Amino acid sequence: MITQQQKRNRRLIIGIFAMSIIPFSIAWYLARHPDLLTRAPTNHGELITPIITTEQGDFEGFDEFSKSNLQELSAHWLIVNVIAHTNCTEDCLNAIHKSRQLRLMLNKELVRTRRAVLVLDKGISQENAATWWKEDSDLLRLKPSEGVIEKLNALYNEGIPEGVLLLIDPLGNIMMRYGPDFNPYDAKSDLMHLLKISQIG
16 A cells, blocks of 8 residues: 555656656757747847948048038947938938937937938939938938949849938948838837947947
8 A cells, every 4th residue: 555655755756757857858859949949030120141341431421511520420320321312202301300310219329329321323413412401410411432332232132222221330330221111219229229239339
């Protein structure tokens, strides 16, 4: 006849056996199905891999204001919209406005960033373009080098959408991209994370 003590001992042995075999079973199963360990990305924008590298010499000022403030590019995170064609469409203008909102939402981290637009088409006149940012006095307007334009064209092999948003780190690396319809709150979340972990800028 099995006593109560023997029943307790049997349950204890079964418990110890289960505690030792279950972790090994889980580890074996995950080793056979590593895709289960893949975490969903927490960023909202698309990480650019490989990163596109640039140098400060790859950019020149589009107008006098930008030429006299090119030093602002160094040691700052850049929030950049791209104007790819001869006209900044409504989507493009909305994207530039949203990037302004994005920077303002950064609060105390705002000073670590600068905003800019890349004007890719050499046929755009300063007079016409001035209407696009007439109330955006601190926006840097830049003309990128042919090398940067080639890299962007390769990144967007079906054509660069007007107003796309790029995040560029203080070393000149183009790290993340967003479509023209980006949500500034989502972009803020990504940028705040980058600013938090960044040791530069």
